[in-house]
Amino acid sequence: MNAAPARYEGFVPGRHPIDAYGAGGFKFAGMGHVGSILATPRGIAAIDAKSLSEITDATLAPLFDEMAGAPGSIEFIVVGTGERMALLPPLVSRRLRTAGLRVESMATGSAARVYNVMLGENRRVAALLLAAP
Numbered sequence: 864m865n866a867a868p869a870r871y872e873g874f875v876p877g878r879h880p881i882d883a884y885g886a887g888g889f890k891f892a893g894m895g896h897v898g899s900i901l902a903t904p905r906g907i908a909a910i911d912a913k914s915l916s917e918i919t920d921a922t923l924a925p926l927f928d929e930m931a932g933a934p935g936s937i938e939f940i941v942v943g944t945g946e947r948m949a950l951l952p953p954l955v956s957r958r959l960r961t962a963g964l965r966v967e968s969m970a971t972g973s974a975a976r977v978y979n980v981m982l983g984e985n986r987r988v989a990a991l992l993l994a995a996p
Contacts, residue, residue: 871937873909878902880982881975887994890976898927902978903989904936905929907944912993918955927962936987940964943971943992964989971995 864936875892876902883890888897891907912918930937949968959966971992980991
């Protein structure tokens, strides 16, 4: 269950809190990563999206693959929208909600903190965090 599908590069297995964020990246699991990430119960993966408009089905594929393989494993997703809070594109929001997820978007710093709290409460949470400068 903790192994990453071969097609997803830049993957760290396991549930990890976000230890720090800023300067275009994140620190977690004792390492740093420059760029955006998708954190799920299975692990944390690098994603290519740099802005909300760049979130595609390919960006969300690891999330949906994990949900298909372990129904009920994720009930909530926190989306970090960058330096400032922004609304998700309607298609992305609809896609996430149609998959049965409760969705909340906010600035990336706030999203990382909410993700950490929910992770600490052992909630079934995922986070898509866009790197902020």
